[in-house]
Amino acid sequence: MAGIWVYAEHRDGTIRKVTFEILGEAKKLAEQKGEELCAVLVGADVEGMASKLGAYGAERVYCVEAESLSGYTTGGFTKALSDLVQQEKPSILLLGATANGKDLSARVAGRLKVGLATDCTGIAVDDAGTLQARRPMFAGKVYAEVSFSDVTPQMASIRPNVLLALEPDETRKPEVIKITPDVKPEDIRIAVKDIMKTGGEKPDLTEAEIIVSGGRGMKGPENYHILEELADVLSGVVGASRAAVDAGWRPQSDQVGQSGKVVTPNLYIAAGISGSIQHLAGMGTSKVIVAINKDPEAPIFKKADYGVVDDLFKVVPPLTEQVKKLKAE
Ligand SMILES: Cc1cc2nc3c(=O)[nH]c(=O)nc-3n(C[C@H](O)[C@H](O)[C@H](O)COP(=O)(O)OP(=O)(O)OC[C@H]3O[C@@H](n4cnc5c(N)ncnc54)[C@H](O)[C@@H]3O)c2cc1C
Structure with missing residues (x-):
């Protein structure tokens, strides 16, 4: 039976945001193709999450349940x-390009002997109903539009935070199949x-809506509190360049970029980030980029929407104060 399927990734009993984003876009594709939009939950006790997937657009939810699937393992899933x-x-199978999604999508594509368009930033179907995917290549320098030969399913993994989820509608009740x-x-x-x-209760970098990142220009780990304060008032999280991570100033989990x-x-x-090609590969598709750098020739300014050419230690603390003031008003 054909259908467009979205793999519903979950963690600690909560469905990850990227799943809702993919469902939002996949709904349009399903309508265009005249097919059903389905979500697949895999785990030990997942049925309780099915209604949420319905609210975000899934017409049918497969709940694949076994005790041995209580935690993610590549082989089991x-x-x-x-x-x-x-x-x-299904005609199309979509997953999030998260750490788990990248792992699982590659294995499933290998097992099914089909192609996989990875880390896509846009999806559509052509008049024949074939999946078309847009994906950054060469560290984000160019975008490729890729299509599929005659295979089933056509598989793609989708970058988090690029597609728009539908407004949830709790009256939408999906058919649940165990x-x-x-x-x-x-x-x-x-x-x-x-x-x-x-990272405690803070959102994962890949799902954060606001990121305040620091590089070698931060001069040392003791100075990152100024970025943490700015991130806190903006309800964001702190990231870092590889130079800062390699220097041991920030944990590897904070690193943004190609690696x-x-x-x-x-x-x-x-x-205090110069904007190397490897750093841009990780954040170049951010919706609004603000660069603070004392070097007016820093490559980051070519990518930034707003730039401040100045010493970050003079710019960041007053910026934090200003945001605090605006929020208080
Ligand atoms: C295979 C490979 C993979 C890589 N992967 C990654 C990756 O995933 N992520 C990544 O980030 N890098 C990666 N790199 C490293 C990358 O090439 C750069 O070396 C790195 O991004 C530089 O980090 P930076 O911008 O913090 O440091 P720098 O390039 O040293 O830049 C520091 C910037 O701070 C500015 N500055 C200094 N003091 C101040 C101040 N007081 N106020 C304002 N500005 C100031 C300077 O003008 C400068 O522009 C990779 C490299 C390779 C080869």
């Missing part, structure tokens, strides 16, 4: 998802012993 895809034959997967112990070849969380995280916030403030 690949087997559960690819078996169901082979059985139901599936018991055939996942055997030998399908799960790794054991997750512990998960160490960083760090790819982010697409509404606002990205780069303080």
Whole structure:
């Protein structure tokens, strides 16, 4: 049975935002193709999340449940998802380009022997109903429009924060189908012993709407509190360049860029960051970029929407005060 499927990623009983964003865009594609929009939940106890997927546009939700799927493992989730895809034959399968989504999408595509357009920033279908995907290449220097040959399913992973979720409508009730997967112990070849969380209650960089990032211009770890204060008043999170991470000033989980995280916030403030091609690869699709750098020739200014040529230590603290004042008003 054809249909457009969205893999619903969840963590600690909460569906990740990127899933709703993909559902929002996939709904248009499903209407255009005259197909059903379905979501797939995989885990040990996931049925409780199905109604939320309905509110965000899914007409049908597959709940693939087994005790052995209580935590994410590549082997278990690949087997559960690819078996169901082979059985139901959706025309399109979309996943978030998150850490888990990148891992799972590549494995599922490999298992199904189909192509995969990765880290896409736009999707559409042509008149023949074939998926068209837009994806950045060469560290974001160019965009490629890619299409698919005659394969099923056509698979793509979608960058978080680039598509728009629908307004949730709790009256939309999805059809829920429970599936018991055939996942055997030998399908799960790794054991997750512990998960160490960083960042506390703050959103993950990849899902943050506002990021205040600091680079080598911060001069040392003791100065990052000025970025943390600005991020706090803006309800954002702090990121870093690789130079800051390599110097041991910030944890690796804060790194934005080609070998760090790819982010697409509404606002990205780069303080003391030169704007190397590898850094731009991670934040170049941010909606608004503000650069604070004392060097007017810094490449970041070519990408920035707003630029302040000055010493960040003179600019950031008064900026924080100003935001505080505006919020108090
Ligand atoms: C394979 C590979 C992968 C890489 N991956 C990444 C990646 O994922 N992310 C990443 O960021 N980099 C990555 N890099 C490294 C990248 O090439 C740069 O070296 C790095 O981004 C530089 O970090 P920076 O901008 O903080 O430092 P710099 O390039 O040293 O820039 C510091 C900036 O701070 C400014 N400045 C200094 N003092 C002040 C002040 N008081 N006020 C205002 N401005 C000030 C300077 O004018 C300068 O522009 C990678 C490199 C390679 C080869």
